[in-house]
Amino acid sequence: MARITTPLTNTEVKQAKARDKEYNLSDGEGLQLRIKPNGSKLWLLNYSRPYTKKRVNLGFGKYPDISLADARKLRAEARTLLAKNIDPMEHRDSISNHQKEKIENTLLNVAKKWFQVKKSAVTPNYAEDIWRSLELHVFPYIGKRPISEITAPIAIKTIAPIAEKGSLETVKRINQRLNEIMNFAVNTGLIHSNPLTGIKAAFEKPKKQNMPTIKPDELPDFMRALSIASIKIVTRYLIEWQLHTIARPSEAAGAKWSEIDFENNLWNIPADRMKKKTSSFRTVN
Incomplete structure (x- = not known):
């Protein structure tokens, strides 16, 4: 006959005292409150990993930061994942890594990596011109955005004020440089595709004209x-x-x-x- 665990009460959780050795109070379905000798209380979910069936503990955080109700909600979410053969620990780590990548891989940071490659293929003066144009027209507005969140409407909105001034050559160059950065992000595995490929169609083309000369x-x-x-x-x-x-x-x-x-x-x-x-x-x- 299966052992029935009586769910914890808020009073039991609050009044649980430290002992010489750490011990656990069980709320059922793998949820445990671990009380350490120093008095700290940690919520854990003990579960079997999909496929390997290895028993592991997934930490939910400290009590009272995480209440009994919060811990039960987290348990329910983890058990929903397990029902789909998704390891909740791996799922949490994946989300954490994704958030870290978003913070680290901003447009500005990716552009810096791209520029290290780009400047080796152009003259120093041209390289300076490239970076100055991005510092002036792009980075102040969308430089801190994750590269994965840069879309065509966002880029077009950023470039539009330049086009409104009639600086169409500058618009053309900014479009080209943004596309090079996005292609670099694709080729280095940061994004799956370049969403800015066709943004030049949103702007008027600069009129070609010969440079003025004298006879x-x-x-x-x-x-x-x-x-x-x-x-x-x-x-x-x-x-x-x-x-x-x-x-x-x-x-x-x-x-x-x-x-x-x-x-x-x-x-x-x-x-x-x-x-x-x-x-x-x-x-x-």
Whole structure:
């Protein structure tokens, strides 16, 4: 004949005294109150794990933080899981790990990991531009959100103010960078798919236009205007340096004396400052 356990009362739980050795009071169906020699009282559920049938104890917390009614509710939830062959201890650990991952894997933290890879494939100046744009337009608004909770509507709402200002090139770049971060999250197993794949369709495309130029016969007038322009002398020298070397603005602005070969009138631009990551030589007259 099965042994019948009399359920505990609130008075029994409250008045249970410490002894020289720890002991248990049973409420039935595996729920126990363990009283330790120091007087602390812990709720435990003793159960058989699915499949292995190994007996284990699942802690529910301390009394009185967890009342008798609370403990019984937790017991009922655990027994519901067991009825479905789900181990309540593994289930709780899974939820805990998921919550921890959500806290750790925010958009900002994942972006930092992505950027460590990205910056090795671009020039330092371009890498700085990438990160600055995210710091300005993205991180203050959704940087603390878990990567798993970033959706297309959330991203579109974040980018919309930039589009409203007419900065469509910036919108295009932010879209691209967010998609790269999300693809990185997919490839590193943080999310199952990239929900931002089609967000560019929510914004107007920037109009393509050629950069403004001047004709060769207009160059003398330009140089005269440059010589009397109200600008810093270093800016004037930079423009003249570009005209002499036909270098990109970032390359010209980053030029160092150590890169100039005065004997051969050559400027050696290091590979890490070139767009295609290869060294370049320019004649300097």
